[in-house]
Amino acid sequence: MGKIINQSLYEELKDDDLSFIYLGRFDNSVLGMATELWKGYMGKSSDTEGQKNKVSFLMIESFQNILRYGLSGRTEDETSGEIFVVRRRENTYYITSGNYIDNSKIENIQGKLERVNSMTADELKQIFVETLTNKQLSKEGGAGLGFVEMIRKTKEKLEFKFVPVDKNRSFFYFQLKLKCGDTNAQQPISIDSAEHLKNIMEQNHKFLAVKGDIDRTTVNQILLMAENNIAVLDPELTTQRKVYHIMVEMIQNISKHAVPSDNGYREGLFSFGKCGQEYSVTASNNVNPDNADRLKAYIKDLNSKSREQLDEYYKQVLRNGHDNLEIASGLGLIDIARESKDGILVQTDTYDNKSLLTIECRI
Numbered sequence: 601m602g603k604i605i606n607q608s609l610y611e612e613l614k615d616d617d618l619s620f621i622y623l624g625r626f627d628n629s630v631l632g633m634a635t636e637l638w639k640g641y642m643g644k645s646s647d648t649e650g651q652k653n654k655v656s657f658l659m660i661e662s663f664q665n666i667l668r669y670g671l672s673g674r675t676e677d678e679t680s681g682e683i684f685v686v687r688r689r690e691n692t693y694y695i696t697s698g699n700y701i702d703n704s705k706i707e708n709i710q711g712k713l714e715r716v717n718s719m720t721a722d723e724l725k726q727i728f729v730e731t732l733t734n735k736q737l738s739k740e741g742g743a744g745l746g747f748v749e750m751i752r753k754t755k756e757k758l759e760f761k762f763v764p765v766d767k768n769r770s771f772f773y774f775q776l777k778l779k780c781g782d783t784n785a786q787q788p789i790s791i792d793s794a795e796h797l798k799n800i801m802e803q804n805h806k807f808l809a810v811k812g813d814i815d816r817t818t819v820n821q822i823l824l825m826a827e828n829n830i831a832v833l834d835p836e837l838t839t840q841r842k843v844y845h846i847m848v849e850m851i852q853n854i855s856k857h858a859v860p861s862d863n864g865y866r867e868g869l870f871s872f873g874k875c876g877q878e879y880s881v882t883a884s885n886n887v888n889p890d891n892a893d894r895l896k897a898y899i900k901d902l903n904s905k906s907r908e909q910l911d912e913y914y915k916q917v918l919r920n921g922h923d924n925l926e927i928a929s930g931l932g933l934i935d936i937a938r939e940s941k942d943g944i945l946v947q948t949d950t951y952d953n954k955s956l957l958t959i960e961c962r963i
Contacts, residue, residue: 617688618812623801631663637821651780666699693778696794701772759791806873813865849932850883858885884958892955903943
């Protein structure tokens with residue numbers, strides 16, 4: 601039935617409080633949904649209002665870099681390869697963007713970044729005031745002012761790298777770091793991590809991944825982002841409804857089976873993608889070891905049934921219930937098995953003495 605790949609993502613993201621990765625076409629609707637997702641998370645955090653506002657500002661500015669510096673006349677492959685990542689780990693936010701860029705622009709952009717990175721706080725304030733006073737807000741001038749504002753708000757150097765693609769293009773990674781409260785980061789996130797995440801997502805045809813507390817706010821934003829992509833990728837309404845329904849069931853599966861963490865959150869990793877005509881919906885979460893074995897056995901049993909048998913079993917559970925509702929998840933797993941092309945793929949791994957259960961449905 602194939603291999604599940606969420607483990608590669610989980611290994612990279614497991615120490616994050618919350619992670620958001622989007623690989624694909626960018627417009628303001630994506631930014632709006634990503635911002636709302638983080639607002640929901642930050643509403644539960646101990647960050648101050650000032651820190652929360654900075655995160656929103658930095659997300660917008662970082663996102664705008666993709667639009668400012670993207671290739672003119674970009675092809676579909678180039679726009680689908682753009683990446684936007686927001687992560688929180690050890691009281692620090694990391695906001696990363698990545699996009700294709702004309703090699704002819706590199707010298708100018710690198711010069712601006714190196715210049716602002718070398719400036720003192722007073723020099724940054726001076727250039728900010730002078731730029732506004734002289735009204736140098738052309739497309740390129742405005743982008744330069746954006747760099748100045750980013751470094752003033754983060755009080756950190758701006759990280760960047762250019763990865764050659766061919767003689768005309770490179771891939772431009774840009775990362776911001778914002779510390780909130782006391783932190784002595786033992787595992788800081790390198791800008792190279794974004795390149796690694798992009799490779800994992802591309803190789804496995806994923807365009808959306810979210811790791812963290814899967815609550816109602818998070819679920820709504822995940823579903824909106826995925827729904828928008830489904831509508832673009834597949835005009836067939838029946839397919840859209842089927843994929844959307846399975847996404848809901850998979851996300852609910854996380855919230856039902858995830859073992860609460862020390863902070864009381866039910867954490868999981870959800871990813872979504874498409875390869876050819878096939879969608880993949882994947883969900884991972886920590887479970888009790890005994891439950892992991894029983895769930896695997898239950899899923900194996902579902903996979904052994906034909907579509908007709910699953911339909912009959914669905915009706916039976918609907919009428920009479922199940923002798924172990926904790927394992928059955930109501931009708932959810934049966935529904936997922938009914939719609940999956942190759943049955944439910946299931947896998948368990950151990951991290952930090954915890955059992956990570958991953959299920960995947962391909963539609």
